[in-house]
Amino acid sequence: MSDLTNAEARRLEAQTDEGAQELRPLTGDARTQELVLTGGPWPDIDDTMILNMGPQHPSTHGVLRIMLELDGETVLRAKPVIGYLHTGMEKTGEELTYVQGSTNVTRMDYASPLSNELAFSMAVERLLDLELPERATWIRMLLVELNRMSSHLLFQATNGMDLGAVSMMIYGWRERELTLRLLETITGLRMNHNFIRPGGVAADLPDGWQHDVLELCDQVERGVGEYDTLLTENPIWRERTVGVGVITTGEALALGATGPILRSTGFAWDLRKAQPYLAYDDVDFDVIYTENGDVFDRYQIRLYEILESVKIVRQCVERMPAGDYRVQDRKVTPPPRARIDESMEALIHHFKLFTEGFRVPAGETYVAVESPRGEIGCYLVSDGTAKPNRLHIRGPSFYNLQSMDAMVPGGMLADAVAIVSSIDPIMGEVDR
Amino acid sequence: MSDDDDAANAREPDHEVPGDEVAAALLERFPGSVFVASHGQPVVYVDRAAWHDVAEFLRDDQQFSQCMDVVGVDHLVAPSRAAPASITTERFEVVANFLSHARNRRIRVIAQVSVDEPAIASIADLYPGVNFPERETYDLFGIEFVGHPDLTRILMPDDWVGHPLRKDDAPARVPVTFKGDPSPR
Numbered sequence: 001m002s003d004l005t006n007a008e009a010r011r012l013e014a015q016t017d018e019g020a021q022e023l024r025p026l027t028g029d030a031r032t033q034e035l036v037l038t039g040g041p042w043p044d045i046d047d048t049m050i051l052n053m054g055p056q057h058p059s060t061h062g063v064l065r066i067m068l069e070l071d072g073e074t075v076l077r078a079k080p081v082i083g084y085l086h087t088g089m090e091k092t093g094e095e096l097t098y099v100q101g102s103t104n105v106t107r108m109d110y111a112s113p114l115s116n117e118l119a120f121s122m123a124v125e126r127l128l129d130l131e132l133p134e135r136a137t138w139i140r141m142l143l144v145e146l147n148r149m150s151s152h153l154l155f156q157a158t159n160g161m162d163l164g165a166v167s168m169m170i171y172g173w174r175e176r177e178l179t180l181r182l183l184e185t186i187t188g189l190r191m192n193h194n195f196i197r198p199g200g201v202a203a204d205l206p207d208g209w210q211h212d213v214l215e216l217c218d219q220v221e222r223g224v225g226e227y228d229t230l231l232t233e234n235p236i237w238r239e240r241t242v243g244v245g246v247i248t249t250g251e252a253l254a255l256g257a258t259g260p261i262l263r264s265t266g267f268a269w270d271l272r273k274a275q276p277y278l279a280y281d282d283v284d285f286d287v288i289y290t291e292n293g294d295v296f297d298r299y300q301i302r303l304y305e306i307l308e309s310v311k312i313v314r315q316c317v318e319r320m321p322a323g324d325y326r327v328q329d330r331k332v333t334p335p336p337r338a339r340i341d342e343s344m345e346a347l348i349h350h351f352k353l354f355t356e357g358f359r360v361p362a363g364e365t366y367v368a369v370e371s372p373r374g375e376i377g378c379y380l381v382s383d384g385t386a387k388p389n390r391l392h393i394r395g396p397s398f399y400n401l402q403s404m405d406a407m408v409p410g411g412m413l414a415d416a417v418a419i420v421s422s423i424d425p426i427m428g429e430v431d432r
Numbered sequence: 433m434s435d436d437d438d439a440a441n442a443r444e445p446d447h448e449v450p451g452d453e454v455a456a457a458l459l460e461r462f463p464g465s466v467f468v469a470s471h472g473q474p475v476v477y478v479d480r481a482a483w484h485d486v487a488e489f490l491r492d493d494q495q496f497s498q499c500m501d502v503v504g505v506d507h508l509v510a511p512s513r514a515a516p517a518s519i520t521t522e523r524f525e526v527v528a529n530f531l532s533h534a535r536n537r538r539i540r541v542i543a544q545v546s547v548d549e550p551a552i553a554s555i556a557d558l559y560p561g562v563n564f565p566e567r568e569t570y571d572l573f574g575i576e577f578v579g580h581p582d583l584t585r586i587l588m589p590d591d592w593v594g595h596p597l598r599k600d601d602a603p604a605r606v607p608v609t610f611k612g613d614p615s616p617r
Contacts, residue, residue, distance in 0.1 A: 256500070389507070
C-alpha cells in the first residue's frame with residue numbers, strides 16, 4: 001500500500017468494495033438537482049394501456065394469449081386470443097377411421113385424455129346402437145375417475161405455482177405422478193392412453209390391480225389432507241384467492257361455463273348426477289359446490305372432488321363385475337390374438353378392422369360427459385362409411401375461457417393470473 | 433351400404449310425431465319444422481330464417497338456460513346422409529345444442545345453409561357463450577353469423593385464405609417463410 005497514493009487506494013477500494021454498488025447519499029449539487037424529462041410528446045397518464053400477456057408465459061398454461069386493457073394496475077377488460085395450438089384435429093378426425101379415432105381425440109385435452117376417449121367412444125356406440133358389457137362400463141368409470149384425480153392434482157400443482165405457493169407444485173406433482181403410474185400399469189401409457197375405444201376398452205385390468213388402486217387411494221387421500229393443511233387456512237393463500245375473480249350463476253350460464261366454474265357459483269350441476277351415464281347412478285358420491293364463485297371456491301371444489309373420485313374408485317374396486325371388457329362383436333372389436341393363428345375368420349376380421357375399419361350407419365348424435373373441466377361433448381356425423389363426416393369435440397375449456405369476461409374486469413393485474421389459473425384451461429382442447 | 437338400406441334403416445318416418453314436449457312446442461310455433469328422434473335424442477330441423485326466433489323461443493318460453501354448442505357440418509361428399517326426406521337439404525348444416533337445467537333435458541336444432549349464401553343469424557345476443565363457437569364455425573366453414581359482435585377468425589391466422597373444415601379445402605403443406613413475411617406467425 002505504501003507506494004500507492006491515497007486517492008488511488010480509495011479508487012481501487014470503491015471498485016472492489018460491495019458498498020460501491022449501493023446508492024450513496026446525495027452530496028453537494030446533486031441534492032438539489034432537478035430531473036427534467038425532455039422530448040415527447042408523452043402519452044397522457046390518464047390513458048389506458050393495452051398489455052399483451054402470453055402466448056409464451058408460464059402462467060398461461062401453454063399458449064394462451066390475453067390482451068389486457070389496464071388503467072394503472074386495474075384490469076378493465078381482457079380478451080383471450082387463441083389458436084396458437086390449433087393443429088386441425090377435427091379435420092384429422094375426418095381422415096381417420098372410427099377404430100383410429102380414439103388415438104386422435106385423446107390428444108385434445110391432454111390432462112384428462114380418458115374423458116375425450118369416453119365421449120368419442122360413447123358417440124360411436126350410440127350411432128351403432130351398441131350395448132356394452134357391464135364390466136366394460138365399470139372399467140371405464142374407474143379409469144375416468146382416476147383421470148379426474150390426476151387432472152385435479154395437476155390443477156392443484158399449477159394453481160399453487162401460479163400464485164406463488166411453489167412447494168404446492170412439488171406436492172401436487174408427487175401424487176399426480178403416482179396416479180399416472182397406475183394408469184400406465186393399466187393402460188400402458190402415462191398419457192394419451194387410447195384405451196377407451198368404441199366397443200369397450202383395449203384390455204382387461206392387470207392382475208393385482210385392486211391392491212395398486214387401493215394403495216393409490218390412500219396415498220392421494222393423505223396428499224389431499226396435506227394440501228388442505230398447507231393452503232386452505234393459509235392467510236397468504238386466502239388473501240390471493242378469496243373474493244378474487246367472482247362470477248355469478250347467471251353470468252356463468254350465459255357464457256357457457258360448465259364444471260367447477262359453474263359449481264362454484266352455487267349451482268350444483270354435474271352431468272354424472274343430472275344425466276347419469278356409465279354406472280354413475282349405481283355409485284354413491286356427492287356433487288361438490290360452493291356459493292361465492294371466486295378463485296378460492298374453485299380451488300376448494302377441485303380439492304374435494306378428488307376425494308369424491310377416491311370414493312367412486314373404492315366402490316369400483318369393491319363392486320367390479322366379472323365378464324367381458326368389450327363387446328364380442330367381431331365387426332367392432334378385434335378377435336383375441338391367439339384366435340388369429342387358428343381361425344381364418346378371425347384373421348379376416350382382424351385385417352378388415354385395422355385396414356378398413358367398421359362402417360357406421362348414417363346418422364348424427366351428441367354425447368356429453370362430465371370431464372374434470374366441465375361438459376365435454378362429442379358431436380358425430382356419420383355418412384355410412386368407415387370414417388366420420390364430422391367429428392366435433394365441445395371442449396369445456398374453450399367455453400370456460402369466455403368466462404374471463406365476467407371475472408377479470410375490476411381486478412388487479414396479479415389477479416388475472418390467479419383467474420386464468422382457476423379456469424384451468426387446457427389449450428390442446430381449446431384450439432384442437 | 434346401398435341407398436335402399438339407408439331408407440329402411442335410418443329415418444324413414446318423415447313426419448315423426450314428437451314424443452318430446454319441447455319439440456312439439458317448437459313444431460307448433462314454427463310450422464314447417466321437422467322432428468326426428470335421432471338415436472333417442474330430440475332433433476328439430478328448422479328454417480334458416482327462423483334461427484334467431486327459435487333460439488329466443490327456447491330461451492324465453494322453454495327455459496333452455498344454456499346453448500352448449502354451435503357446430504357447422506359440410507355435406508359436400510356424403511355418400512348417404514341422415515336427414516328427413518321432407519326438408520330441402522343444403523350443403524352446410526348449422527347445429528345448435530341447447531340444455532335446460534331446470535327441466536333437465538336437451539334439444540338439438542339444425543338449419544340448412546346453402547353454399548351460395550353461407551349466412552345465418554347470430555344468437556350471441558341471446559346466449560353470449562356462443563361467441564367463440566360462432567367465430568370458430570365462421571373461421572373453419574366460412575359461414576357468416578349475421579349480427580355477431582366480433583366475427584373474426586379465431587383458430588386460424590388472421591390472413592389465412594380459405595376455410596379448412598370445408599370438404600373442398602384440401603389439407604396441404606403450407607409454405608413457411610421467415611424472411612420478409614409481412615405478418616409473421
